[in-house]
Amino acid sequence: MPEPSLEIRLAGLTAVFHHERRGDVTAVKELDLDVRPGEFLTLLGASGCGKTTTLRMIAGFQQPSAGRILFGGEDVTNLPANRRDIGFVFQNYALFPHLSVFENVAYGLRVKRKSAAEIAARVAEGLLQVGLHGFGDRMISELSGGQQQRVALARAIAIKPRVLLFDEPLSNLDAQLRVQMRTEIARLQAELAITTVYVTHDQEEAMAISHRIAIMDGGRIAQIGTAEDLYQRPESRFVAGFLGSTNLIRGTVVGSEPGNTVLDVAGYRWEIATDQRLLPGQMVEAVVRPEALGFGDVGSGLAGTVESRVYLGAKAEYGVRCNDQVVHVVQANPVASRLYGIGETVYLDLPASGVQVLAVESPAP
Amino acid sequence: MPADAAPAFATPGALGPGRLIGAGGMLGLWLLLLLFIVYPLAMLLVRAFYDGGHLALGPLLSTIESPNNLRALRNSLLLALLVGVAGTVIGLVFAFTAERANLGRRAGRLIDFATLLPLISPPFTTSIAFVFSFGPRGLITYDLFGIGNIQVYGLTSTFAAETITYFPIAYLALRPMLASISSSFEEASFSLGGSRWHAFRTVTLPLIIPALANAFLLLFGCSLADFATPLILAGSDFPVLPTEAYLQITGMFDLRSGAILSLLLLVPAGLVYYVQDRFVAGRSYVTVTGKAATASRRDAVSPMARIVLVLACILMTTVILYFYALLFYASIVMAFGANSTLTLQHYRVIFTEGLPAIEDTLFIALIGMPLGGLYGIVVGYLVGRTRFTGRKAMEVISMLNYALPGTIVGIAYLLAFNDKPLALTGTATILIACYVFRYSPTGIRTTIALLQQIDRSMEEASASLGANTVTTFRRVMLPLILPAFFAGLGVVFIRSMTAISATIFLVSINWTLITVKILENMTEVALGPAAAFSVFVIVVVLVVTGLLNLALKRLTAPSLRVSRIGT
Numbered sequence: 001m002p003e004p005s006l007e008i009r010l011a012g013l014t015a016v017f018h019h020e021r022r023g024d025v026t027a028v029k030e031l032d033l034d035v036r037p038g039e040f041l042t043l044l045g046a047s048g049c050g051k052t053t054t055l056r057m058i059a060g061f062q063q064p065s066a067g068r069i070l071f072g073g074e075d076v077t078n079l080p081a082n083r084r085d086i087g088f089v090f091q092n093y094a095l096f097p098h099l100s101v102f103e104n105v106a107y108g109l110r111v112k113r114k115s116a117a118e119i120a121a122r123v124a125e126g127l128l129q130v131g132l133h134g135f136g137d138r139m140i141s142e143l144s145g146g147q148q149q150r151v152a153l154a155r156a157i158a159i160k161p162r163v164l165l166f167d168e169p170l171s172n173l174d175a176q177l178r179v180q181m182r183t184e185i186a187r188l189q190a191e192l193a194i195t196t197v198y199v200t201h202d203q204e205e206a207m208a209i210s211h212r213i214a215i216m217d218g219g220r221i222a223q224i225g226t227a228e229d230l231y232q233r234p235e236s237r238f239v240a241g242f243l244g245s246t247n248l249i250r251g252t253v254v255g256s257e258p259g260n261t262v263l264d265v266a267g268y269r270w271e272i273a274t275d276q277r278l279l280p281g282q283m284v285e286a287v288v289r290p291e292a293l294g295f296g297d298v299g300s301g302l303a304g305t306v307e308s309r310v311y312l313g314a315k316a317e318y319g320v321r322c323n324d325q326v327v328h329v330v331q332a333n334p335v336a337s338r339l340y341g342i343g344e345t346v347y348l349d350l351p352a353s354g355v356q357v358l359a360v361e362s363p364a365p
Numbered sequence: 366m367p368a369d370a371a372p373a374f375a376t377p378g379a380l381g382p383g384r385l386i387g388a389g390g391m392l393g394l395w396l397l398l399l400l401f402i403v404y405p406l407a408m409l410l411v412r413a414f415y416d417g418g419h420l421a422l423g424p425l426l427s428t429i430e431s432p433n434n435l436r437a438l439r440n441s442l443l444l445a446l447l448v449g450v451a452g453t454v455i456g457l458v459f460a461f462t463a464e465r466a467n468l469g470r471r472a473g474r475l476i477d478f479a480t481l482l483p484l485i486s487p488p489f490t491t492s493i494a495f496v497f498s499f500g501p502r503g504l505i506t507y508d509l510f511g512i513g514n515i516q517v518y519g520l521t522s523t524f525a526a527e528t529i530t531y532f533p534i535a536y537l538a539l540r541p542m543l544a545s546i547s548s549s550f551e552e553a554s555f556s557l558g559g560s561r562w563h564a565f566r567t568v569t570l571p572l573i574i575p576a577l578a579n580a581f582l583l584l585f586g587c588s589l590a591d592f593a594t595p596l597i598l599a600g601s602d603f604p605v606l607p608t609e610a611y612l613q614i615t616g617m618f619d620l621r622s623g624a625i626l627s628l629l630l631l632v633p634a635g636l637v638y639y640v641q642d643r644f645v646a647g648r649s650y651v652t653v654t655g656k657a658a659t660a661s662r663r664d665a666v667s668p669m670a671r672i673v674l675v676l677a678c679i680l681m682t683t684v685i686l687y688f689y690a691l692l693f694y695a696s697i698v699m700a701f702g703a704n705s706t707l708t709l710q711h712y713r714v715i716f717t718e719g720l721p722a723i724e725d726t727l728f729i730a731l732i733g734m735p736l737g738g739l740y741g742i743v744v745g746y747l748v749g750r751t752r753f754t755g756r757k758a759m760e761v762i763s764m765l766n767y768a769l770p771g772t773i774v775g776i777a778y779l780l781a782f783n784d785k786p787l788a789l790t791g792t793a794t795i796l797i798a799c800y801v802f803r804y805s806p807t808g809i810r811t812t813i814a815l816l817q818q819i820d821r822s823m824e825e826a827s828a829s830l831g832a833n834t835v836t837t838f839r840r841v842m843l844p845l846i847l848p849a850f851f852a853g854l855g856v857v858f859i860r861s862m863t864a865i866s867a868t869i870f871l872v873s874i875n876w877t878l879i880t881v882k883i884l885e886n887m888t889e890v891a892l893g894p895a896a897a898f899s900v901f902v903i904v905v906v907l908v909v910t911g912l913l914n915l916a917l918k919r920l921t922a923p924s925l926r927v928s929r930i931g932t
């Protein structure tokens with residue numbers, strides 16, 4: 001049996017870079033994060049959000065300016081990367097071009113001075129796990145991108161690391177292969193139950209494979225939770241806009257009591273079942289996904305005019321102008337109902353639940 | 366993401382005992398650099414500017430003001446200008462033909478071979494062949510046209526011989542540039558209604574102007590520093606700086622004037638370096654990857670232009686091959702131009718009388734080769750991959766002896782190591798040191814270039830798998846920079862066999878060199894042995910670089926193979 005999985009804890013982790021022209025740049029700001037034992041956690045964010053820097057600090061490739069890193073309670077902040085017992089999968093694979101597939105996977109085992117028999121067995125096992133059985137004698141240059149990715153994965157898991165770290169491992173693959181590989185990575189991680197931190201900028205990838213996702217922005221974690229949490233209950237405009245496309249429907253709170261809030265949207269009275277406490281008169285934005293909206297009967301719902309329409313077969317996408325805002329609506333399986341024309345007046349069914357309401361700090365632009 | 370900012374971070378982890386060894390090695394390296402690069406140059410400057418402990422500009426000014434020396438400076442500049450322009454044009458024609466004119470594979474090989482020959486030959490080779498062809502008993506002038514009293518020595522033949530010797534450098538600099546310009550640029554111009562010539566003029570040419578400037582400056586520098594060709598071909602009516610400095614020292618035993626003359630050479634050489642560094646480097650519009658653009662259009666020239674270009678290349682290639690054939694022929698006949706009986710006499714001479722020179726040269730080249738190769742990757746790795754105080758200084762200092770004309774380096778060594786406490790002149794040590802520190806920078810540059818291609822993630826991957834710094838260097842970095850080591854070996858060996866401009870000041874009764882012997886033979890009009898020596902050197906260089914290439918091929922993975930050694 002593998003050793004029990006361990007927890008990764010980041011406490012007040014900070015990274016300050018010195019930049020020639022811009023002076024000191026803080027890439028990661030006092031970041032706290034607990035990765036649960038055996039968990040698959042993804043750091044998701046746009047480029048420059050600090051996700052890769054965080055990962056590299058966990059790996060030990062970069063020394064944090066402040067804060068601590070703990071593996072299962074053990075402080076590894078000052079431990080060099082080669083003694084942290086990690087498996088790292090690089091964006092560019094970083095396979096050793098002068099070694100064969102076998103020797104690449106065996107590298108970490110040879111460093112640890114394992115016996116030849118054990119090396120042979122564990123390399124064979126690793127290659128089998130990634131579906132590259134029998135590829136040991138190939139040179140790296142003879143492999144396709146996807147195969148190289150598998151070797152990199154086999155190399156990382158062959159040493160049975162305490163922690164698995166992925167730095168955008170699929171970004172160099174084409175779309176189809178990406179989907180296939182991410183499924184395999186998720187399967188392998190579940191099988192090995194090694195605590196995993198995965199970095200990507202691809203939200204679909206993050207949602208598909210992670211137990212939890214931490215969305216990062218400006219060196220901080222904007223929100224952390226399961227894919228459903230983040231998609232359905234974003235706590236900020238940033239998170240709402242980052243995951244999937246969304247509508248932020250502006251309105252004013254008319255009344256609010258536990259379990260029920262009433263908004264005024266362009267004269268339309270919208271009742272929402274929510275436990276959020278809001279003050280009457282407050283300007284808010286309601287997060288509604290385009291696929292949660294539907295077209296209602298004439299006279300019932302939020303009135304608007306169809307401004308744009310894109311027909312995509314399985315669905316149709318509309319832009320509907322309601323007073324001063326444009327609401328995006330996705331109509332699934334349009335064949336079942338009917339397509340609306342540009343200029344047509346429509347009435348939008350606003351959902352009564354599953355709506356996250358965000359307070360507007362400053363008047364909406 | 367901050368991959369570029371990464372070095373600002375200290376990588377955690379120290380290397381206990383390794384650190385001590387590292388510190389000791391670093392100290393030793395600095396001592397060597399100071400002793401064999403900084404100290405000699407300082408001595409040269411002191412000799413030129415100081416007299417009895419005082420700054421004395423009198424000798425400096427009188428040397429500079431001498432009409433003969435001014436003429437030498439003017440001649441040097443004129444020659445370098447002509448060679449720079451002509452060599453660049455010929456190099457461009459070769460590079461363009463090779464890349465764009467749809468040459469066959471065999472013709473391409475022939476061009477590669479013909480352009481390789483001048484690069485690996487002793488410096489006198491072209492000059493000797495020139496004398497054989499155009500001298501008083503020359504094959505062309507006398508035998509073909511019956512002109513008996515021809516004057517071969519002077520500007521024209523020096524210029525022609527240097528152009529043939531150095532244009533391959535321009536070819537090698539320009540060809541990858543042309544290869545990396547995607548022919549789609551030309552196609553775009555073509556599709557917009559321009560003629561092929563118009564496309565070349567308005568698209569290709571502007572794109573390679575920085576490369577052309579670079580090639581010109583390279584050739585300018587080579588010609589300026591060339592000592593061997595003018596010594597044979599320039600004659601007394603066309604003095605140039607390197608030969609004048611040599612004559613001052615060997616003929617008049619006037620070390621100070623020699624030093625000052627060699628420093629005069631430094632002014633244009635420094636200017637060239639400045640222009641190259643400041644205005645040409647980094648101005649390139651094309652990124653050179655060494656990889657030809659895929660689906661390169663091979664019919665970028667009109668059929669007529671193609672014929673002209675190919676003919677021009679064939680003509681030039683024929684001239685080069687003719688010169689080398691002539692050299693070989695001269696080495697196997699009794700007396701070139703007088704007695705055409707076939708004989709091995711000259712080879713007998715070089716392997717009996719000339720044997721000490723051959724033994725010395727091979728000894729020096731074979732000792733210097735591994736030292737130079739090692740020195741190249743060590744300095745290259747330190748400069749290219751590590752951070753320490755004085756890193757930039759090390760990079761600049763390690764390049765000095767390479768960048769300076771050989772005459773300066775030779776005279777500096779002569780001044781520095783002639784007297785106690787470091788009386789090394791005339792020993793094998795000084796000759797080896799001179800070659801190692803003068804010609805290893807190629808290995809250093811190649812190492813740095815290779816390291817730039819090796820992503821830091823290689824080292825990180827190794828660390829993440831549990832390897833420490835030493836293991837990572839041994840098992841990952843070393844195999845990856847092995848090609849640079851071999852490139853360093855090759856260049857140091859080739860130069861140890863062929864270079865003369867610096868070491869001619871350092872040879873002695875006890876230690877001499879083949880190249881110096883060739884020069885002696887030329888002055889004694891013993892042309893046969895001179896030719897035989899030259900052929901011998903070329904064969905040895907071809908064999909050794911061939912062996913090195915083979916070893917490199919055996920030792921490295923196919924994906925890592927870089928360009929051939931010596932090219």
